[in-house]
Amino acid sequence: MSITINGKAVDPPEDPRVSLLDLLRDHLALPGAKMGCNQGACGACTVLVDGERVLSCLTLAAQMEGRSVTTIEGIGSPDVLAPLQQAFVEHDGFQCGYCTPGQICSALAMVEELRRGVPSHVTGDVSSEAIAFSSEELRERMSGNLCRCGAYNGIIDAITATCRETAE
C-alpha cells in the first residue's frame, strides 16, 4: 500500500525508522514542514493526515500507508496562495517564517474542529454542541504551535479574518 502525499502516491520508506517528517524533508524534497524539536514540543512539523492535524515528527512514515497527507506545499503556491496564507502575509502572522507552515496547517484543521464542536480547555460548557468563536478559543487551540518570533497576534488576526465565517 502506498501513502498519498499532496495527491500523489508515494512508496513508504524501507527503513521503518523514517518519520513522516524526514520522509517529507529528506526523501521527497518537500521541506515545507519544518523541524523545530523532533520531540512533539513545537508544532512546526504539523501536517494534515486525512484532514486532521498531526505532528509529522512523531509519526512513523510506515504508519501512513493507506492515508492521505497534505503538507503546506499542497495548500497553495507563492503564485496561488490560499486565502489563509494570503491573510498571514497581510496581517504579518510571522517574522522568520519558520513556524509558519505548521501554523497554517494547524489553523486549517483547527477551524474544522471548531465547526465540528470539539471542546477545548477554555470552553465554558463542554456539554454544549456549538462552540462560540472567540479569540480565547483560537489561542488555546493554536497553543500547540510555538512561535519564538512572537507573531501570535498576527496569526490570530489572520485566522479570524479568514475563517470566522467558516467556523461559525
Place this chain on the structure above:
Amino acid sequence: MSIFDDAKQAAQGLVQAGMAKAVALAPDSWVPGGKPDPLIRQRHGAIGKPVSRLDGALKVSGKATFAAEFPVEAMTYAAMVYSTIAKGRITQITVSEAETAPGVVVVMTHRNAPRLNPPPAFLSESKAAAGDSLPVMQDERIYWNGQPVAVVLAETQEQADHAASLIRVGYEAEEAQTTFEAAREQGTQQSRFMGQPLHDEVGDAQDAFAKAPHKIDATYTTPRHNHNPIELHGVTLYWRGDGSLRVHDAQQVVAHTAYTLARTFGIDEKQVVVTSPYVGGGFGSKTLWQHQILAAAAARLAKRPVRMVLSREGVYRVVGGRSPTEQRVQLAATDEGRLTAILHRGLTVRTAHNVIAEPFILATRSLYGAETFLLDVHHVDFDMLGNTFMRAPGEAVGTFALESAMDELAHELGIDPIELRIRNEPEKDPISGLPYSSRNVVEAWRSGAERFGWERRNPVPGTVRDGGWLVGMGCATATYPYHRMPGGAARITLSADGRATLDLAAHEMGMGTSTAQTQVAADRLGLPMEAITFNYGDSTLPGLIMAGGSQQTASIGASVIAAYNKLVGELLKLAGNDSPLAGLKTEEVGSRDGGLCALDEPDRFETYASILARAQRDTISVEAEPPMPLETMHWSMHSYGAMFAEVRVNAVTGEPRVSRFLGSFDCGRILNSKTAASQFRGGIIMGLGLALMEETQFDERKGRVLNPSLSEYHVPVHMDVPEIEVMWTDIPDPHAPMGARGIGEIGITGTGAAIANAVYNATGRRVRDLPITLDKLL
C-alpha cells in the same frame, strides 16, 4: 582571559577614552549624522508604510529555503555525541561498532579529525565569530559538559543517529568549577563589554546613599536563558575541488563566519562562501559554534557534502545562552523623589574562553538623572559552554532589576511610578555627559498611560479582584542603545532600464530588514519599490554587518548613504555639461522619479536612464564604506519605551497570566509600521517569557543543562499572549540614518519589570527572583 589580553584591552581602552573625549567635543558637523539624513524630511515616500513582507508569499507556502533544506548530490547526514562531564579528559573512545553500522560513512573523533586552528572568539577581533576560542575536537581534553566528542556521517539521518548511539566514551573527570557559591568564594573578576570595564562611578554614591531619607536596597536574580529559535541550528556544506568551502548556514553574521572558518581551516578568506537567505530566528544565537566547524571537518574527512542539523538537545549542548545574574540595586531619593544615588552592582557567570559577560548595567548608565552613580559588573568563570549575547544582552535582565527597584521606590515614597520616572528625567547623559540625540520618553509615558488607562490603577496592592483573580497593573521603562558597528559597506548598481540593485552582507531573520531596506532604497533613489533588488545574506557581498545589537538598520542605512553619495558623484560626472544638472555638487543633489534633481530646484532634473544613455552606459556600479560610527561618542543615542502590563494572579493557585500589555515607544522614525509592530510585539513576548516562565536548568553538580527541550524549557505559547498594543512617537532622530534607531531588542527590555510590578500591584508580593512562577505567589 590572559594577563596579556587584559593589558591589550586596557591599552585599547585608553586610546578609546582619549578619542572619545575628542569626538565628544568636536563640532556636530564633523561627526557622522551631524547633518541630518535628507530622507528624514521626505514624508511621502515608501518609508513608514505598512508594506507586507516581500518574502511573505514564499514563507507562507513553504518555499523559502532554509539552511538545512538545500539539496546537494551525495549528501551525508551528521549526528554528534556530547561529553557528559564538565572537565577532564577522554580516556577511551570506542567507535568500532559505529563504524561498521549500516550506512556509516565516517566516524570522526579527536583521533582522526583534521588539524584545525582554534577559531577566534566573537568580539576578540573585528571579524571573529566563534562562540569561544577552544580547540575543536583536537585532543582528549573536555572543557564543558556537552562538548562534542564524536561526529558520525551516514547515508541517512536515521543511520547516523543510531551509529552515534553506539559510540562508547570513557572519561577521567577533574574537579570542575560549576557552582555559583563556590566560584564566588574563590574570587570574582571585573567584567568588560567591548573591551571596556563594566564599572562607572560618578560622585560618592555610597555616601549619598547613606545620607538619603528614602532608600531601596534589594537583590534581584535572573536565571540562564536560551534563545530557542524554532529553526534548529543547521548547516549544509561541502568542499569544492579547488579547496574552497561552500556553506549554507543559518547566520546572523555571514562575513564574520566566513572569515572565522577560513582562519580555523587555514585557508584564504575568499575560499569560504557562506550564504543564509532565510534564518528561522536567531536572537543572538545564529552565529558560529562548533557544529559548523565540525561539519566542515567531517566533510573534508569524508570528501562528501554534509548536512548537520543539531537536535534540540544538541542546540543546548553547543550553542551558548544567556548567563545568570545576581544584581543588587540601591536607590536613594529625596522626599520629592529626586534620585541622589543609583548603585547597581552584581555578579554574572562567564567562561575563560570567551569575552562575554552579561552587561546588566548598560541601561542604568543613562536612564535617570541621579546625582551619583556606582555601577559594576563582576563575574566568576565556570567550566561550561561559552554563553553569548541573547536579545538585549544586559538590558533585558538589567532593566528587570533597575525598574523593579524604581517601582519599590515609588511605593516607598508614595509617588506614582510614572511620575517618579518623569521627575528624574536627565538633561544630558548622567555618566558620559553627552547630550541626547533625541529623547522623548516622557511623551511615550504620557501617551502610553492615557491609552492604557493607567489612571484606573489602584495603587494599593492586592485590592482589585475579578472573580477568582487578583488584578494588577505595572509599568517600567524600556531602553536600548543605538549602535552602529564599524565595517559596513554597500554596493549600488543602477541600470539603464531604471532598476537598482543593492548588495550588502546583511541578514534577514524575520526582522523585516529586506522589506524595510527596499522601502528606504526606493525613497533614496527615487524609484518605485518594484525597481529595487536588495541582496543580502551572502559573505561575498560588501560589508561586515552584524544582525545584532539592533544595529543592522543603522549600519545598512549608513552604508547605503555612503554608496548613494558616491553614486550621485559618479552620475554627475557622467551627466557632464549638457545635463540640466551641470554645475551642481553632490550634496546639492537628490533623487526623485527615477532620476536626479537639484534639491532646491526640483525641476532641474534628469533621469538615470537619460544620463546613462548619453554616457553610453548600460549600468553604473559603486561601492562605498560609511565613516566610523563616531556619532555615538558625540551624542548619547538610545531608544526608549514605556511599558504597561495588566496581570491576573489566580487567588487559589497563584498562576500568573498577563491579560493586557501596551508598549509605547520612542525609537526614532519607524521604517515599516507593519513589521515594526511585529518586532516590538515579538520582543515583548520574549520579555513575558523571561518574566513568567523561562529558565535553563543548569545542574550545578555536573555543570549540565537538564531541560534541553522545548517541552521542559517553557517559552510563551499562544494562550499566554494577549493582544499586545504598540504605539510610537515616530519622532526621527536627527543624527541617525533615516532618523531611525533600531527596534529589534527594546521590546524585551522593561517588560520583565512591568510584569513583576503588576504582580506586586495585584498581590502585594514582590518577586525579585525570575521567573515569577506560581510557587512564589502561593
Place this chain on the structure above:
Amino acid sequence: MTPFKYTRASDAADAVRKGAATGVKFLGGGTNLVDLMRETIERPGELVDVSGLSTEIVETDEGGLRIGAGVRNTALAEHRRVRTAYPMLTRAMVSGASAQIRNMATVGGNLLQRTRCSYFYDEDGSRCNKRVPGEGCDAIEGFHRGHAILGASDACIAVHPSDMCVALAALDAVVHIEGAKGARTVPLVDFHCLPGDRPDIETVLEPGDLITAVELPPMPFAAASTYRKVRDRASYAFALVSVAAAIEIEDGQVRDVRIALGGVAHKPWRATRAEAALRGAPAGETAFAGAAATELAGARPLADNAFKVRLAERTIVSVLCELAGVTA
C-alpha cells in the same frame, strides 16, 4: 533509533500473538514511544501497530461506557456521552498536550506514557533507577520541583504525567487487558504502581499484555464533575498539580464524592482518605479543607516541591467548592 521491524496487528488476538516475542512493543499514536525510541531509552526490536484496533466507544449494558484502547484522545474528548455524563474526562483530555498530539494519541498509549523526569530523559548524562535499576536517582538532590510529594520512595520520586488517567482514577475506571493467559480486568487505581525499590516497574502489565479497553461504570453524579489543571504556562504544559472531582450532595451533606490528583505521585492518586473524611460531612469549605489536609498529611515533599502540598490542598478545596456551589 535502534533498528526495528514494523508490523500491524490485524486484531487483538494477532497482537497478543505477536506481542509474546521478546523485544516487541505495541505502538499506539507513537507520541511517547517514538520520542523515547529516538532518545534510545526504549529500544524495541519490533513494533506492532495496534492503533487501528478497538477504536470504538460503546455503551455498556449497565449504562457505562467501554472505550476502545485505540480511541484517539480527541475522539474521547468530543464524544457526546463523555461530555455530558463524565465531563471531568473531557476536561482532562483537552487540558493535555496539544490538539495535534491529542489527534494522534490513543487511550492505551496515554495510560502507559512514561514520566517526563529530566534525569530519566538524560539517557547518557544522568543516573536514573527507572532506566537502570540500582544506578541511583539524580533527581532527589537535583531539579525536582515537578516531582512527587505522595507515595514516592528513596529510589524514585517521578510523577505520572497523564491528565486522562487522573479523571479515570476518579471515575472508578477498569482496564481491560488481553494477554497470553487470556483476558482480565484491573481497576485503574491498581493499574499503575508506586515506585518502591523497582521504579522500572510501572504497571501491573505482564510482558506482551495488550490493553483493549477502559470501562467506565455508570456514575450519575459525575455529570457535574470537573477537572482542574495547574501549570506553569497557560497551555501545552504538564500539570504541577491537577484535581479531578465529582461530588453528590443531599440536604447539604456529602453523599458521595470522588477525588483524584495528578502531578503528585508515580501514579494517578486517588484521594481515598479525603473521600472517606467527606462522606456524610456537611458540604462546605471547612469540611473540604479538612479533607484535603487529611489527604496531604501523608505528603513527603522535598526542598523544591513543598509548594505542591499547599497547592494541592487549595486546588482541591476550590474545585469542591465550585462543584458544591459554595464560595471559598
